[in-house]
Amino acid sequence: MTVAAPPKTKHNLKLIYQKPESLTDSPTHYCPGCTHGVAHRLVAEVLDEMGLREKAIGIAPVGCAVLAYEYFNIDGVEAAHGRAPAMATGIKRVLPDRVVFTYQGDGDLASIGMAEILHAAGRGERITVIFINNAIYGMTGGQMAPTTLPEQVTTSSPRGRDVATQGFPIRMSEILAQMDGAAYVVRRSLHDPNNIRKAKKAIRLAFEAQVRGLGFAMVELLSTCPTNWGMTPIEAMNWVRDHMVPAFPLGDYKVAPELQKLRV
Amino acid sequence: MPRELMKGNVAMAEAAIRAGLEAYFGYPITPQSELLEHMAKRMPEEGRAFLQAESEVAAINMVYGAACTGARVMTSTSGPGISLMAEGISYIAGTEVPAVIVDVMRGGPGLGNIAPSQGDYRQVIHGAGHGDFFPIVLAPASVQEAVDLIGEAFDIAEKYRTVVFVVADGSIGQMMEPVELPEPRPLRRERPDWAVSGAAGRPHRTLTSLYLKPEVEERINLRILKRWQEAEANEVRYREYYLDDAEFVVLGFGTAGRVALSAVRAAREEGIRVGLFRPVSLRPFPYQAIRDLAQRAKAFLVVEMNGGQMLEDVQAAAQGQVPMRFYGRMGGMVPFPDEVLEEIRTLAADPPTPTENPRARWLAHMMPA
Ligand SMILES: Cc1ncc(C[n+]2csc(CCOP(=O)(O)OP(=O)(O)O)c2C)c(N)n1
Ligand code: SF4
Numbered sequence: 001m002t003v004a005a006p007p008k009t010k011h012n013l014k015l016i017y018q019k020p021e022s023l024t025d026s027p028t029h030y031c032p033g034c035t036h037g038v039a040h041r042l043v044a045e046v047l048d049e050m051g052l053r054e055k056a057i058g059i060a061p062v063g064c065a066v067l068a069y070e071y072f073n074i075d076g077v078e079a080a081h082g083r084a085p086a087m088a089t090g091i092k093r094v095l096p097d098r099v100v101f102t103y104q105g106d107g108d109l110a111s112i113g114m115a116e117i118l119h120a121a122g123r124g125e126r127i128t129v130i131f132i133n134n135a136i137y138g139m140t141g142g143q144m145a146p147t148t149l150p151e152q153v154t155t156s157s158p159r160g161r162d163v164a165t166q167g168f169p170i171r172m173s174e175i176l177a178q179m180d181g182a183a184y185v186v187r188r189s190l191h192d193p194n195n196i197r198k199a200k201k202a203i204r205l206a207f208e209a210q211v212r213g214l215g216f217a218m219v220e221l222l223s224t225c226p227t228n229w230g231m232t233p234i235e236a237m238n239w240v241r242d243h244m245v246p247a248f249p250l251g252d253y254k255v256a257p258e259l260q261k262l263r264v
Numbered sequence: 265m266p267r268e269l270m271k272g273n274v275a276m277a278e279a280a281i282r283a284g285l286e287a288y289f290g291y292p293i294t295p296q297s298e299l300l301e302h303m304a305k306r307m308p309e310e311g312r313a314f315l316q317a318e319s320e321v322a323a324i325n326m327v328y329g330a331a332c333t334g335a336r337v338m339t340s341t342s343g344p345g346i347s348l349m350a351e352g353i354s355y356i357a358g359t360e361v362p363a364v365i366v367d368v369m370r371g372g373p374g375l376g377n378i379a380p381s382q383g384d385y386r387q388v389i390h391g392a393g394h395g396d397f398f399p400i401v402l403a404p405a406s407v408q409e410a411v412d413l414i415g416e417a418f419d420i421a422e423k424y425r426t427v428v429f430v431v432a433d434g435s436i437g438q439m440m441e442p443v444e445l446p447e448p449r450p451l452r453r454e455r456p457d458w459a460v461s462g463a464a465g466r467p468h469r470t471l472t473s474l475y476l477k478p479e480v481e482e483r484i485n486l487r488i489l490k491r492w493q494e495a496e497a498n499e500v501r502y503r504e505y506y507l508d509d510a511e512f513v514v515l516g517f518g519t520a521g522r523v524a525l526s527a528v529r530a531a532r533e534e535g536i537r538v539g540l541f542r543p544v545s546l547r548p549f550p551y552q553a554i555r556d557l558a559q560r561a562k563a564f565l566v567v568e569m570n571g572g573q574m575l576e577d578v579q580a581a582a583q584g585q586v587p588m589r590f591y592g593r594m595g596g597m598v599p600f601p602d603e604v605l606e607e608i609r610t611l612a613a614d615p616p617t618p619t620e621n622p623r624a625r626w627l628a629h630m631m632p633a
Contacts, residue, residue: 024468054464059329060472069470075460077332078472080355083325086317090329090337091460093313094287098462116325119318 020044022053024073033226033233035190036064036132040071042200043103043130046207047074056099057091059084063105064138064225082113085120088127099210101128107137110146110172117176124181124215128206131172134223135244142228146170149247154228169247173220177253183215185254189222191240195250204264205255214256222248267442272407272432275443276340276366277302279414282448286335287313289326291345294378295434296368299340320345324352324365331361332471334459336418336452340366342434343384344375346392353427354393358473360458360488362421364414366430368437371596379596380434382518385573388429389547396485398492399427400499401546405522407441413544415446420499422456424491431546433519433569435598501544502553506532510539512611513557515578516567517543519598524567527604536612546574554581563615564588567604569597572623579622587615590622 019025022044030036047053053074060068062081069076079087084102092100109117109131120127136154137143143156147169151160177185184206188199202219209217222244226236270278277299280288288303300316307314313330317323323339330337341349346367356363369384371377391399400420404410413430421428455461460469475481505525507513516524521542528540541557543550558564564586566575572590579588591607593599616622 055462057460057462066474069472073463073468075463075468076470077329077359077460078470078474080325080328080351083321083328083352086322086325087329087332089315089322090287090289090326090331091333093315093326094330094333094335094337095461115318116322119322 020048022047022056022073024071026070028071029067030064031227033224033236034064035221035223038190038196039130039132039221039223040068042196042203043101044072045200046203050204050207050211052099052207055097056101057095059088059091059100059102061102061104061108062139063108065103065105065132066139068103082108082111083116084108085113085116085125085127085129089120089123089125092125092127096126099128099207101130101207103130104132105138106131106133106135106145106147110170117172118179121176121179121182121216121218124183126210126213126215127217128210129216129218130203131218131220132223133172133220133248134225136225136228138225138228147248149243171248173218173253176218179216181216182218182254183256184209184217184259186252187220187222187248187250189240189245189250191222191224191237201264205259205262208262208264209256209259212258214258220248265444265447267444269440270407270443271298271438271440272410273298273368273437274302275407275411275445276414276430276432278306278445279411280338280364281306281310282446283415283418284336284449284451285312285338285418286451287330287337288339289315289317289323289330289337290339290341291317291320291323293342293345295370295380295437296340296342296366299366299368299437320348321351324349327363328352328356328359328361331356331363332359332460334455338364338366340368342368342370343372343387346384346387350392350394353391353399354395354397355473356427357391357393357397357399357488358395359471360425361471362425362428364417364421364428364430366414366432369431369433377596378434380519380569380598381594381596382433382520382569382573383594384431385546385570388431391427397426397488398547399429400424400495400548401429401431402501403431403517403544403546404436405518405542407436407439408443409544410436411443411445424495426491426495431518435519496548499545500548500550500553502550503542503544505540505542507539507541507557510537511562512536512538512565512608513541513561514538514565514567514604514608515541515543515554515574517546517574520567520569523599523601524604526601527608530601530605531608534609536608538608538612543574549577549581551581554578555583555585558582558585561586563611565607565611566590566622567599567607568592569599570594572626575622584618587618587620588622589616589620590626592626
């Protein structure tokens with residue numbers, strides 16, 4: 001057996017880190033310190049590692065990731081706000097052997113698209129959902145999201161989210177894990193390298209769930225929005241750790257037995 | 265194929281399956297539910313996709329997803345469902361993917377009732393959704409015509425990469441009539457070159473309705489309009505009855521046109537030289553044919569099961585060349601042929617003046633002060 005030599009650079013240095021094939025060369029429009037880019041890279045690495053790039057169809061949301069289909073080097077479509085799970089369903093039902101995933105923000109998934117995500121999970125739709133929870137509406141300029149923390153200041157909760165009138169944050173992983181159709185529902189965070197490693201493993205399992213036909217799979221990723229939080233990138237990472245993680249506990253909410261045994 | 269007695273909704277569903285439908289997504293609503301129920305039974309038998317969605321919002325977005333793969337896909341609903349589908353219809357139009365939507369119209373606005381109506385005319389001819397596009401809208405007047413139009417609807421949708429509505433009022437959906445179904449067509453194997461399917465051995469493809477640069481969006485809008493112009497040139501459909509020597513012309517689509525035909529026949533027996541013009545494509549609307557009729561007729565009578573929604577298009581087509589009356593029943597009421605016959609008699613005996621306002625006169629008659 002011949003093993004391909006690792007790519008060499010001009011100076012004969014070994015290339016140990018490169019862009020996944022599942023990403024295009026297009027620069028992204030994400031703000032400095034935003035973890036959308038990290039999430040993209042993790043998804044792309046998993047698609048590469050599982051050899052799924054040519055089978056994958058991604059559904060971009062309405063939100064900051066609206067142009068995700070330009071960044072992923074795979075076939076992609078752009079959904080209406082919140083409707084990505086319905087669109088994914090339409091695609092998966094006619095192309096059951098393709099790997100279909102949605103990539104959605106918290107406004108998209110937990111507010112306007114609440115019905116679509118609940119029913120996709122309820123049906124056990126064989127799709128993978130990457131859920132970016134940044135506790136705010138990024139794209140429209142920092143309004144309150146269903147995941148905004150109590151007392152968190154946003155442009156539409158300028159005195160801080162008042163739970164008496166504006167309600168409480170909604171914990172989607174906990175809700176979706178209740179669905180019989182869900183095979184894999186976990187929450188991870190992107191605020192430091194250790195958590196990023198764990199997030200990647202979860203994304204891998206969420207695609208394994210689909211490939212194995214086990215049912216609905218979602219990875220919720222706690223993410224930053226330094227721009228609309230009014231923080232530096234470092235402050236934003238720390239804010240995830242100190243404020244979001246306590247409100248949205250990391251962990252496995254549902255893992256199908258077939259996945260528990262899997263070593264990835 | 266032998267003729268069999270079938271309910272309109274069931275016949276439309278079976279016609280779609282025989283036209284090579286690959287996926288159906290819908291939500292129950294009277295008076296179209298038998299269509300969904302027939303799909304529930306038959307699509308799995310054929311090994312094709314059927315799904316009862318959680319709402320019309322979801323159903324149309326499932327249709328949108330399937331349409332992006334180049335599959336033949338449809339949904340069916342009634343007015344309240346079309347209202348919810350408006351968003352998805354606009355996205356489908358903006359992404360330039362084909363889809364077929366059946367609207368079995370009922371009384372409205374609001375929850376209205378489940379009786380036959382043509383109240384969605386204005387809603388569907390504008391495609392219900394936001395932005396600049398025209399759908400193609402076909403309106404059958406019998407179960408057989410509904411079957412034939414469903415078959416054509418898919419080809420037209422794919423040709424122009426657009427939304428095609430088949431609008432049937434509740435009576436066509438619910439009525440049993442003898443029909444001849446077409447032979448089943450084989451499923452298409454090849455996929456269009458714009459469809460997403462996984463980027464195997466080719467550059468990645470994307471389908472979107474998002475064009476952030478206005479100059480690009482304008483070009484897309486123009487491209488959509490250009491295709492619409494082609495549809496306007498090729499897809500105008502209408503039926504003419506007793507028009508050769510007609511002095512008076514009744515105009516009506518769908519069930520209203522069918523009821524009017526009985527009245528026209530009765531009036532002919534009384535010696536009134538009257539004919540019927542029945543638009544089959546509501547979009548593109550047969551403007552030119554109506555303009556030509558307006559040049560030679562003494563008077564028009566527009567009959568609808570709404571408050572005169574098509575009337576405005578007939579007026580636009582006629583350009584003031586012919587005086588006009590209107591007779592409509594609303595809210596789920598269906599006109600009897602006798603009512604239309606009476607209107608034809610009055611039209612012949614006491615023709616309208618050129619300045620007469622058809623809707624005002626009708627309203628005064630329906631609801632005297
Ligand atoms: C029907 C509809 N309503 C509202 C909007 C405006 N809108 C665009 S993105 C967005 C919220 C996005 O927030 P989120 O899903 O949390 O994603 P993020 O931008 O934070 O990544 C809203 C309200 C829209 N595009 N469509
Ligand atoms: S606005 Fe927030 S979520 Fe959007 S790209 Fe910038 S940091 Fe990321």
